[in-house]
Amino acid sequence: MDQAASPLEYRKSSINMTEEDFRTVSNLLYRLTGICLDQSSRQIVESRLSRHFRDSHAGTFSEFIEGTLLRNGQVGASLLISALTTNTTRFFREPAHFEIFSRDVVPQISRRARKGERVRIWSAACSSGEEPFSIGAVLLRDFPEVCEYDVKILATDVDRLVLEKGKVGRYRAQSFSGIDQNLSRYLVKDCGDGINELELNDDLRKLVTFRYLNFVEPWPVSGPFDAIFCRNAAIYMDPEVQARLWIGLEKVLSPDGCLFIGHSERLTSEVAIHFDSIGRTAFKRRKATLQTGKGNSVCL
Numbered sequence: 649m650d651q652a653a654s655p656l657e658y659r660k661s662s663i664n665m666t667e668e669d670f671r672t673v674s675n676l677l678y679r680l681t682g683i684c685l686d687q688s689s690r691q692i693v694e695s696r697l698s699r700h701f702r703d704s705h706a707g708t709f710s711e712f713i714e715g716t717l718l719r720n721g722q723v724g725a726s727l728l729i730s731a732l733t734t735n736t737t738r739f740f741r742e743p744a745h746f747e748i749f750s751r752d753v754v755p756q757i758s759r760r761a762r763k764g765e766r767v768r769i770w771s772a773a774c775s776s777g778e779e780p781f782s783i784g785a786v787l788l789r790d791f792p793e794v795c796e797y798d799v800k801i802l803a804t805d806v807d808r809l810v811l812e813k814g815k816v817g818r819y820r821a822q823s824f825s826g827i828d829q830n831l832s833r834y835l836v837k838d839c840g841d842g843i844n845e846l847e848l849n850d851d852l853r854k855l856v857t858f859r860y861l862n863f864v865e866p867w868p869v870s871g872p873f874d875a876i877f878c879r880n881a882a883i884y885m886d887p888e889v890q891a892r893l894w895i896g897l898e899k900v901l902s903p904d905g906c907l908f909i910g911h912s913e914r915l916t917s918e919v920a921i922h923f924d925s926i927g928r929t930a931f932k933r934r935k936a937t938l939q940t941g942k943g944n945s946v947c948l
C-alpha cells in the first residue's frame with residue numbers, strides 16, 4: 649500500500665531552487681570547469697541535482713549546496729562536474745573527421761612510426777571513450793601493425809565517472825548499430841551473442857590511455873601531439889575560456905599536426921592564422937609559421 653510522504657520526504661522531493669542557489673551552482677561550475685550555464689539550463693540543473701539532493705542529509709537545497717557541493721572538497725566538485733557536464737557522444741560522431749584523419753593523418757604518422765618515431769594523438773574531452781576508440785579503430789584498419797610501434801592515444805576528460813566507463817571498455821550493443829562492418833570489426837571483440845553489452849577489441853584498448861585533465865587547470869601533458877581531437881566541449885564555455893583552450897592546444901600540437909574541433913565550434917582568429925583548413929572544422933598547422941616564446945608567430 650502506498651504510504652503518504654512524510655513532510656520531510658515531501659519537501660525533499662522538490663528542489664525549489666532559488667535564483668541565488670542557481671547563481672551559486674553556476675558560479676561554482678564555471679570556476680571548476682569554465683562551463684557557462686544560462687537561465688535556460690535551470691530546469692536541467694534542478695533535475696540533474698535532485699537525486700543527489702534526495703540522497704543527502706540536507707533539509708533544503710541551499711543546505712545541500714553549502715554542505716555537499718561547497719564544503720566537500722574534491723568529492724563535492726566531482727559530484728557537481730559529473731552531474732552537470734554534458735557527455736553526449738557516440739562512435740564516429742561527425743564522421744567526416746575520421747575520413748580526413750584516415751586520408752591526411754594516418755599515412756604521415758604510420759611513416760613516422762615505422763621509422764621508430766614516437767606518435768601521440770590526443771582525444772581531449774573524450775567523454776566515455778567512443779571518440780578515442782573510433783580514432784583507434786581507424787588506426788587499426790589503416791595501419792594494422794600499429795601496436796608494434798610507439799603509437800598511443802591519450803584520452804582525457806574532467807568527469808571522472810565517464811573516464812571509468814571508457815576504462816571498462818564495454819558498451820551497449822546498440823552503440824555500434826549503423827557502423828560500417830569494415831570499421832566495427834576493429835572495435836568489438838567477436839563475442840558471439842553479446843546482446844546487451846559488447847566488449848572492445850584488446851588491441852584497441854591497448855592503444856588508448858584514459859586520464860583526468862581539466863582544461864582550466866594546468867595541463868599535465870607536454871606533447872607534441874600529431875593530432876588533437878577537441879570536439880564539442882568548448883561550445884559550453886565562454887569565449888575567453890575557449891580562446892585560452894585553442895591557444896593551449898596549438899602550443900602542444902606538432903609542427904605538422906592536425907586539429908579537429910566540433911562542427912559547431914570556431915577557432916579564434918588569433919589561432920586560426922596558424923592553420924590551413926583540411927575539411928569542415930578540421931585543420932592542419934600551416935608550415936611556414938613557428939611559435940615564439942611570447943606567443944607571436946614568425947615566418948620562416
Ligand SMILES: C[S@@+](CC[C@H](N)C(=O)[O-])C[C@H]1O[C@@H](n2cnc3c(N)ncnc32)[C@H](O)[C@@H]1O
Pocket residue numbers: 680681682683733734735736737738741772773774775776779804805806807810861862863864878879880881910
Ligand atoms: C559533449 S562531450 C564531447 C565528447 C566527444 N569529444 C564528442 O565530441 O563526442 C563534452 C565533454 O567535455 C568534457 N568537459 C567539459 N568541461 C571540461 C573541462 N574543463 N576540461 C576537460 N573536459 C571537459 C565533459 O565532461 C564532456 O565529457
